[in-house]
Amino acid sequence: MAISNFDETEVGQSLWQDAKQRLRKNKLAIFGLTVLLVIGLACLLAPWITPYGYEEQNLGLGATAPSWQHWMGTDNLGRDLLTRVLYGGRVSITVGLIATGVALLVGVTWGAIAGYIGGRTDAIMMRIVDIIYALPFMIFIVLLMVIFGRSLLLLFLAIGLVEWLTMARIVRGQVQSLKQLEFVEAARSMGLSQWTIIRRHIIPNAIGPVIVYTTLTIPNVMLLEAFLSFLGLGIQAPQSSWGLLISAGVETMEEYPWLLIFPGVTLSLVLFSLNFLGDGLRDALDVRASKD
Amino acid sequence: MPLLSVNNLSVSFHTRNGVTEAVKDVSFSLSKGETLGIVGESGSGKSVSCYSIMGLIPQPPGRIESGQAMLDNIDLLKCNEKTQLDIRGNKVAMIFQDPMTCLNPYIRVGEQLIEPLTYHKNVSRIVAKQRAIELLKEVGIRDPEANFDAWPHEFSGGMRQRVMIAMALIAEPELLIADEPTTALDVTIQKQILELVADIQKRRNIAVIFISHDLAVVKGLADRIMVMKSGEIVEEGETNTVFNNPQHEYTKKLIAAIPTGAKKASQVVDKSLVQVDNLVVEFTTDQGRFRAIDEVSFDVKKGEILGLVGESGSGKSTIGRSLLQLVSASGKATFDGISLLDKSAKEFLPLRRRMQMIFQDPYASLNPRMNVFDTLAEPLKVHGIASGEGLVEAVFALMDDVGLDRKFARKYPHEFSGGQRQRIAIGRAIATKPDFIVADEPVSALDVTIQKQILELIESLVKKHNLSMLFISHDLAVVRRICDRVIVLKHGVLVERGHVNEVWSSPQHQYTQSLLNATPDAIA
Numbered sequence: 001m002a003i004s005n006f007d008e009t010e011v012g013q014s015l016w017q018d019a020k021q022r023l024r025k026n027k028l029a030i031f032g033l034t035v036l037l038v039i040g041l042a043c044l045l046a047p048w049i050t051p052y053g054y055e056e057q058n059l060g061l062g063a064t065a066p067s068w069q070h071w072m073g074t075d076n077l078g079r080d081l082l083t084r085v086l087y088g089g090r091v092s093i094t095v096g097l098i099a100t101g102v103a104l105l106v107g108v109t110w111g112a113i114a115g116y117i118g119g120r121t122d123a124i125m126m127r128i129v130d131i132i133y134a135l136p137f138m139i140f141i142v143l144l145m146v147i148f149g150r151s152l153l154l155l156f157l158a159i160g161l162v163e164w165l166t167m168a169r170i171v172r173g174q175v176q177s178l179k180q181l182e183f184v185e186a187a188r189s190m191g192l193s194q195w196t197i198i199r200r201h202i203i204p205n206a207i208g209p210v211i212v213y214t215t216l217t218i219p220n221v222m223l224l225e226a227f228l229s230f231l232g233l234g235i236q237a238p239q240s241s242w243g244l245l246i247s248a249g250v251e252t253m254e255e256y257p258w259l260l261i262f263p264g265v266t267l268s269l270v271l272f273s274l275n276f277l278g279d280g281l282r283d284a285l286d287v288r289a290s291k292d
Numbered sequence: 293m294p295l296l297s298v299n300n301l302s303v304s305f306h307t308r309n310g311v312t313e314a315v316k317d318v319s320f321s322l323s324k325g326e327t328l329g330i331v332g333e334s335g336s337g338k339s340v341s342c343y344s345i346m347g348l349i350p351q352p353p354g355r356i357e358s359g360q361a362m363l364d365n366i367d368l369l370k371c372n373e374k375t376q377l378d379i380r381g382n383k384v385a386m387i388f389q390d391p392m393t394c395l396n397p398y399i400r401v402g403e404q405l406i407e408p409l410t411y412h413k414n415v416s417r418i419v420a421k422q423r424a425i426e427l428l429k430e431v432g433i434r435d436p437e438a439n440f441d442a443w444p445h446e447f448s449g450g451m452r453q454r455v456m457i458a459m460a461l462i463a464e465p466e467l468l469i470a471d472e473p474t475t476a477l478d479v480t481i482q483k484q485i486l487e488l489v490a491d492i493q494k495r496r497n498i499a500v501i502f503i504s505h506d507l508a509v510v511k512g513l514a515d516r517i518m519v520m521k522s523g524e525i526v527e528e529g530e531t532n533t534v535f536n537n538p539q540h541e542y543t544k545k546l547i548a549a550i551p552t553g554a555k556k557a558s559q560v561v562d563k564s565l566v567q568v569d570n571l572v573v574e575f576t577t578d579q580g581r582f583r584a585i586d587e588v589s590f591d592v593k594k595g596e597i598l599g600l601v602g603e604s605g606s607g608k609s610t611i612g613r614s615l616l617q618l619v620s621a622s623g624k625a626t627f628d629g630i631s632l633l634d635k636s637a638k639e640f641l642p643l644r645r646r647m648q649m650i651f652q653d654p655y656a657s658l659n660p661r662m663n664v665f666d667t668l669a670e671p672l673k674v675h676g677i678a679s680g681e682g683l684v685e686a687v688f689a690l691m692d693d694v695g696l697d698r699k700f701a702r703k704y705p706h707e708f709s710g711g712q713r714q715r716i717a718i719g720r721a722i723a724t725k726p727d728f729i730v731a732d733e734p735v736s737a738l739d740v741t742i743q744k745q746i747l748e749l750i751e752s753l754v755k756k757h758n759l760s761m762l763f764i765s766h767d768l769a770v771v772r773r774i775c776d777r778v779i780v781l782k783h784g785v786l787v788e789r790g791h792v793n794e795v796w797s798s799p800q801h802q803y804t805q806s807l808l809n810a811t812p813d814a815i816a
Contacts, residue, residue: 015661018702182657186720189616190671191644200670204661287661287704 015204015285022284029280032273039270043089052080054087055238063256072262076252084240085263091241092222092267095156099221100214102160107167108210112198114168115175126172129165137162145233155234159221170213174206208282215278219271242267295499296345296467297321301359301369303337303344306352314340316523318359324466327493327500329514329531331507331546333739334710337523338503342469344369346384347376363467382412385460389472391452395444401455402440408463427458431488449604450481457488461496468493469501474509478603478766483810486513505739508550508769511535519543549744551769564591565760566615566728571623573610573784584610585621586784592728597754597761599775599792601768601807607784608764612730615762616649627728645675648721652733654713658705664691664716665701671723686723693756694719694749711742715749722753732764747774768811772796780804 023029042049058078066073072081114125132140144158178184179202187197226243228234235241240248242263249260303315315337322328332338343349345361345368361368363383366375385408388394395404405427406420415423421440428436431454444452453473460468470489474482490513493500504510510517510531517534519527519542527540538544573585584607592598602608614621615632617640625632627647635643648671651657658667668687672678678686688698694715705713714734721729734750735743751774754761765771771778771792778795780788780803787801799805 015663015666018663182651182653183659185613185618186649186651186657186717187659187670189618189644189647189649190720190724191641191674192670196674200662201659205659285661287663287706 015287018287019281019284023280026280026283028276029284032276032280035269035273036277039089039266040093043086043093046083046086046090049086050080050083052083054079054083054240056080056083063252063259065256066258073256073258075248075259076256079238081245081259081262084245085242085266088240088242088245088263089266091152091235091239092225092243094152095159095225095241096218096222098153098156099160099163099224100217102157103163103167103217103221104210104214105164106161107164108171108203110164111168111171112175112202112206115172116179116194116198116202118176118179122172126169129168132162133165141228141233150233152235155225155228159224159228162224163217163221167210167213167217170209171206174209175202178202178205204285207285211278211282211285215274218274219267222267294321295324295326296361296363298341298345298361299359301341301344301361302357303340303349303354304357305354314354314523315344318520318523318525320518320525320528322467322499322501324499325493325497326516327490327502327514329510329517330501330503330520331505331510331517332520333505333741335522336520338520339471340523341520342386342471342501342503346380346386346469348386378412381408381460381465382463383465384467384469385463385465387453387456387460387468387470387473390476391449391456391473392476394456395452397444399444400440401442401444401447404444405440405455405459405462408459412463423462424458427462428455430492431455431458431461432484433458448481449477450484453477453481453485454488457485457492461492464496465498467499467501469503471503472505473502475504475506479768480603480806480810482509489513506550507535507546507740519546545741549740551740551744551747551767551773563594565594565628566592566762567624567626568611568615569624571611571614571621571625573607573614573619573621584784585614587623588781588784588786590779590786590789592760592762593776594760595754595758596777597751597763597775599771599778600762600764600781601766601771601778602781603766603807605783606781608766608781609732610784611781612649612732612762612764616644616647616730618649645677645724646726647728647730648724648726650714650718650721650729650731650734653737654710654717655705655737657717658713660705663702663704664696667705667716668719668723671720675724677724690719690723693722693753709742710738711746714738714742714746718746718749718753722757722759725757726759728760728762730762730764733766734763735770736765736767743770750774768807780807 056079058074061074061078063076064070064074070080070082072085074080075084110125110129114122140162141158144154148154184197184201187201192200223243225234225241226247229241229244230247235244245263246260246267249263253260298321299319301315301318302313305312305314318337318341320328330338330342340349344354344356347368349356356369359369363379366379368376368379395401402421402424405424406417409415409420409423410417425436425440428439433439433451433454447455473489474485477485486509489500489502502510502513514531516529517531518525519534519540521542527534527538527543534543535547538547568591569589570587571585571589572583572587575582575584588611590598600608600611610619613619615625617632617635617637621633623633627643630643632643665687668690669683672683672686687701691698691701696712696715696719705716708716718734731750735746738746747770753759763771763775775792777790778792779786780795780801782803788795788799788804795804796808799808
């Protein structure tokens with residue numbers, strides 16, 4: 001690579017630049033990313049992909065096995081399963097992204113600040129985490145619903161606000177051991193502000209476990225959404241999500257197995273791809289892992 | 293007949309980055325009662341060759357390609373796992389470099405000590421305990437009965453290394469392999485441990501292989517010396533012959549790298565840049581307040597390298613850190629007439645540009661996820677010294693200054709050797725063109741040959757940029773080589789100060805005398 005012609009912006013982000021290049025070389029991660037993009041796009045473009053509506057019933061048809069008209073078959077109300085999987089994906093993917101995003105943002109910041117500043121600040125911040133931990137999360141979410149009213153976005157945020165706790169604890173532990181290291185002291189002696197030290201020296205070095213935990217959080221929140229919806233706190237029929245489709249499929253597993261298989265395979269495919277991508281990201285950001 | 297004879301040993305490591313030949317066709321032998329010193333830099337294969345004999349090389353990635361190692365007519369490289377276990381710790385025992393990590397922190401010292409005995413010799417606990425207490429006495433642990441039940445964390449580094457030696461001896465081995473057993477220790481402790489090893493070797497008439505990167509350490513101990521470089525033996529012979537008449541270029545280089553002689557008096561303007569009066573640093577612990585630095589006063593003159601000497605725990609690093617406000621201190625300290633200790637973090641900020649620090653361990657002091665360019669650019673950006681095109685130029689100029697090839701700019705710390713890393717760290721410290729640098733043991737984590745290069749670099753940079761420096765070290769030979777004046781610290785109190793030559797020729801304080809006596813140069 002020519003060194004003479006890199007400009008400052010590139011230099012400033014070289015960790016991420018290098019990570020991008022390394023990620024491109026990781027076939028499994030790229031495969032995961034492609035699958036996620038294809039599924040995501042399909043959900044987004046659902047109205048153009050299937051001729052049916054997700055609430056469109058055909059009681060005369062009933063539950064039918066996969067056929068040329070209905071690729072994934074129909075459920076007992078005669079609704080096209082492919083359509084419902086695509087529309088349900090919208091809900092599941094959104095909840096996965098928003099809730100995990102909230103958990104990441106709040107958890108990493110909270111944990112990094114508590115761990116880095118330490119002392120009384122740390123004690124207070126982590127006791128808050130403990131208190132929220134101690135609240136049964138169902139009550140917590142119901143409370144949020146009651147106070148702020150019911151909306152899908154709020155539901156997603158509420159799930160995120162439950163999931164950030166573990167993230168904060170993981171990050172705090174990482175930061176506590178990182179801040180003992182001499183390179184952080186060197187940064188202090190150089191006159192960097194606390195925020196710059198956290199952003200440039202601490203977080204990039206704590207990111208490995210964060211990514212791994214994130215890939216575990218996404219399926220978690222998808223299932224949490226299904227659970228809440230099942231209790232009537234989440235989305236309402238005829239709308240659906242992958243979690244709801246799967247739980248409905250379980251009930252009729254013996255008579256109509258396709259109602260379980262297709263949503264299940266879709267969710268599994270997404271989770272596998274997420275794991276591949278997560279592992280790839282972690283390796284790409286670990287400059288020591290690959291020598292090239 | 294030799295006790296151990298190693299013939300044509302070759303070891304290589306197979307990784308996804310290719311095959312590394314760590315040991316190439318190495319042969320040597322060792323008789324009963326003989327001490328063999330193996331000397332070389334890190335990566336020279338000196339440890340790998342001994343570890344392979346012990347069967348301690350992780351396989352894979354390691355692979356013993358060929359050779360034999362005969363001990364009592366058993367080939368250690370070919371025998372089965374059971375025989376190997378029988379020999380390891382029984383006939384051959386090892387002492388490792390870092391006594392801090394070699395003891396299991398959750399098992400009492402005595403229990404760990406009798407483990408090889410109950411395992412190999414099938415003796416009862418009571419007999420084993422008796423043996424262990426005798427041994428603890430032999431290796432110089434005070435009050436061995438009480439210390440048998442102590443936890444490892446209650447012991448200092450030197451005491452732990454004594455326990456490790458006791459543990460190695462307990463099964464009465466015929467061969468003792470010591471892998472840099474004193475590298476992690478202070479000079480005074482190092483001297484005691486070296487004497488202990490020599491003493492035990494004589495008393496028990498066992499064979500010892502002593503691995504070190506430091507020729508000076510091996511000199512007083514070994515009968516024969518074997519010099520290794522890049523997996524090969526480049527020279528072998530009687531210790532005195534090797535020292536007085538080295539044949540190979542590399543051996544000559546190693547001998548030349550032993551820091552000797554004093555610095556020639558340099559041009560020091562008699563004007564203080566840093567003035568410290570009655571500096572006090574206190575830490576709060578569970579036991580109450582603990583005074584780490586007790587009313588220390590000194591000054592650093594313009595263009596001077598002031599040596600600060602003391603053992604670990606003496607508080608020497610704390611002094612350096614308190615001057616840079618990395619720990620809070622009371623008393624009075626000024627830099628160029630500006631008072632230091634009463635500044636808030638914000639008020640101190642402009643001063644950081646003029647005062648910098650070089651840390652001991654270049655493996656810990658560089659952010660592993662920042663490449664060389666970013667590491668060197670950071671101080672320049674923070675203090676607004678350079679940006680855009682100028683930044684690239686400034687960073688490259690820095691890299692030239694510390695002797696790093698410009699093409700390494702995009703590489704990350706893990707891709708460099710210890711010496712190169714320390715060059716990066718030095719480059720970062722001089723980036724803002726400071727007037728004063730605190731160098732906290734900048735060479736003690738490095739091999740002797742690299743040490744010499746880094747010392748030369750520091751010296752030339754001090755001259756070139758007219759820097760003043762507080763040079764913290766436990767190694768008197770290094771201090772003598774580079775410093776103008778020296779202050780000696782013991783338990784947070786200054787016990788001696790003066791020009792390096794004066795202190796060397798007539799140390800006043802008893803502590804300074806014991807430090808001077810302990811430098812390996814004096815052992816030989």
